[in-house]
Amino acid sequence: MNPEDLRYADSHEWVRIDADVGTIGITDHAQKQLGEIVYLELPEVGHMYDAGDEFGTVESVKAVSELFTPISGEVVEVNKGAIGEPGIINDDPFGDGWLIKLKVSTDVEIGKLMSADAYAEYVREEEQEK
């Protein structure tokens, strides 16, 4: 299930806002699509991103996928634990498998993201198109 307190991007990342810090990860649906994740590349702290920028890559045995940030801001923390053991993204995509934290520069972008229900509907539609 997609947690109600998160916001979701159509590129299958989630964002949790806590004061002026946004935590970003990939959804449970995304990790299932990828399969077992064996490699993760994340930026250094201090990197600046605009919404929609690629901030890293996640790789399963078979596939490489780019990661996109749904919001703008400066990287204030990266999940070193997930780099060392990327399987935690599969095990706990909404918790210990988070990827980066950004210092959020605007509230406008977060309002454009989907709610848990809207994202669930979006995934259903995407599946039907296949």
Next chain:
Amino acid sequence: MAAPAAAPTVLRRTPLYELHRELGAKLIDFGGWEMPVQYAGILEEHRAVRERVGLFDVSHMGEFDVTGPDALACLQFLTPNDVAKLADGRIHYSAFLTERGTFVDDLLVYRKSADRYLLVVNAGNTPKDFAWAAEHARGDVKIVDASSDTALIAVQGPKAEALLARAASPDPSDLPYYGFRDTAVCGAATLVSRTGYTGEDGFEIYCRPEDAPRLFRTLLDEGRADGAVPCGLGARDTLRLEAKMALYGNDIDDTVTALEADLGWIVKLGKGDFIGRDALAAQKQAGVPRRLVGFEMVDRGIARHGYPARTAAGPGLVTSGTHSPTLGKPIGLALLPAAAAAVDTTFHVDIRGRDAAARVVATPFYKRSD
């Protein structure tokens, strides 16, 4: 995250398609076939084959029957390995080569008797191979494409022998590596060979398409006690790469010669004429310009198929690359200039715009202990 590409047009299916769906397989387009890439997960399936036993549907592979009084002479001309050295019931690895000594395909040759052979070729190449063989065949020989009348189940792993010993009669346990015989598996007529594409001990069972679902299901049930699981093409790829077995379309194709592919051992220049012989003899004389080598990463990252390589002796190319489940680190194969192909040579790979150092290592990456 970028969305994976959408599924394409009409795909061919093996007799085990319905069973794959029932077993929860994730299906993909593999060379025009709708095949299971994984069931429970690639890492778990890989581990099952290394430690226990795994079952693979490889019915998409192509099979040609080659028969007639000139079958031996014809195969000697069509393939580089020495077919005259094969005894009845024995198999060797070989290829169809172009006049340039590059690959039309790689294949297995089974000798049933002096005038009856079975060739097993790659799925996606079957029509091309059949046309090529028909065009180049000489003498009194008949080549029949039996692919659609043949299903193929691979049983791979250290527990494969025990499983087949219970399920097959006569018991194929005494078969040598690359030997085969007719036997009954779960009561169905089959040909069983001690072959595989995983680097483990194992067997491949050729059967009629109508028998395949029952055989696969029975072997899976019978093997549960040994920890048998169904395995997809994802694990097949990581298993074969750890064993440094070449994959047509990745590591070898019609631009790579048999000598460059480090497969000189299937090229018997002294056996008489065969297609590609002159080019390979000349290349051997002049020196092989590049080599297919194994590598590990020095820097972080997974170097994958098609990524450019840069060496002190000129450019190269990554032909296969993955995360090795057994070793727990990235490995791969690359075609590198011969002067940069020695073990321990450092080179660089362009990983989607990022420069990453890699190092040539001895292969295979994994070798079973017994």
